[in-house]
Amino acid sequence: MLLALAASLALGEAMLTPVEIWRAVLGAGDESSRIILFDIRLPRTIVGLFVGAGLGASGVVMQAYFRNPLASPGLLGVSSGGALGAVLAIVLGSAPGVFSVPLASVMGAFMATGAVILLARRGASPEHLLLAGVALNALFGAGTSFLLSMSAAHTHLGAQVLFWLMGGIENRTWEHVWMAFPGILLASLLLLPLGRPMNLLALGDSGAQSLGVNVRRLRWQLIVLSTVHTALATAVGGIIGFVGLVVPHIVRLMDGPDHRRLLPLSMLGGASLLLLCDLPTRFLGSGMRLGVITSLVGGPFLLWLLRKRPC
Numbered sequence: 001m002l003l004a005l006a007a008s009l010a011l012g013e014a015m016l017t018p019v020e021i022w023r024a025v026l027g028a029g030d031e032s033s034r035i036i037l038f039d040i041r042l043p044r045t046i047v048g049l050f051v052g053a054g055l056g057a058s059g060v061v062m063q064a065y066f067r068n069p070l071a072s073p074g075l076l077g078v079s080s081g082g083a084l085g086a087v088l089a090i091v092l093g094s095a096p097g098v099f100s101v102p103l104a105s106v107m108g109a110f111m112a113t114g115a116v117i118l119l120a121r122r123g124a125s126p127e128h129l130l131l132a133g134v135a136l137n138a139l140f141g142a143g144t145s146f147l148l149s150m151s152a153a154h155t156h157l158g159a160q161v162l163f164w165l166m167g168g169i170e171n172r173t174w175e176h177v178w179m180a181f182p183g184i185l186l187a188s189l190l191l192l193p194l195g196r197p198m199n200l201l202a203l204g205d206s207g208a209q210s211l212g213v214n215v216r217r218l219r220w221q222l223i224v225l226s227t228v229h230t231a232l233a234t235a236v237g238g239i240i241g242f243v244g245l246v247v248p249h250i251v252r253l254m255d256g257p258d259h260r261r262l263l264p265l266s267m268l269g270g271a272s273l274l275l276l277c278d279l280p281t282r283f284l285g286s287g288m289r290l291g292v293i294t295s296l297v298g299g300p301f302l303l304w305l306l307r308k309r310p311c
Helices: 002-010 018-025 031-066 078-092 100-121 126-150 155-166 174-201 205-210 215-237 243-255 259-281 290-308
Strands: none
Touching: 002 018, 002 031, 002 259, 018 031, 031 174, 031 215, 031 243, 031 259, 078 100, 078 126, 078 155, 078 215, 100 126, 100 174, 100 215, 126 155, 155 290, 174 205, 174 215, 174 259, 205 215, 243 259, 243 290, 259 290
16 A cells, blocks of 8 residues: 555656655655645545545445445445435535535435345345345436436536546545545544454354344444445545455455454555556546546456356
């Protein structure tokens, strides 16, 4: 993650050497280096760190909650719900203010999560839940496309809506940092102590209950914290797929399934992967978006995972 962080600060249309970065931090560098570092690169990097960490943590929680290796915020429709809420706030413009878009994103993500939980309470199998996620993605995607068509006459609104569809962290400012930073940090701090109960949850509800876990309360904690992670990540980064699916599996292959280590390592891994995937978008033109890069990385991995663990 430190290497990805350094590369994110240094690489771009205007390259910054380690010496230039250090001098800018000390306030001794030239004005252009300070502007590039503090007004452009640093907010973008911090947003990428927290968005990646939030998606990585959310993927771990979703897979533990549903005991399904293919579960992720993107596959279950939570990201699409958050994006629909954010796009609705942009198009209608009915709630002005810095935090209106994140709030709308949270509401949309919770709406999607509520639909999935309703199916889970009715005893749906994991396969049915994933199919429900596909249906929710299609439904929310249709709503977002409808809003995009409504805003087609307004070039500025259409560009913002398209951003949510493709995902990205370019042009992020310190306002976006403060949109995501407090909520994701607080949700992460509340989630990390739940590693051991999540290990016990893998034994099944009755097994975890017999070992002293309040399963009902734990499930509510997990789903609420996961939704906050996904909603805020979507609010500042749009729909960025596959990070929540790929990173937990990579960490499991490297370090095992213990959630006490899986959670923090997936946060670090998610932050690293997102920053690394963001680097090509700086050199390949405006048409190459972060969501495209993560899909190019995550799609083949999902196919490999399906081949190893057929449903």
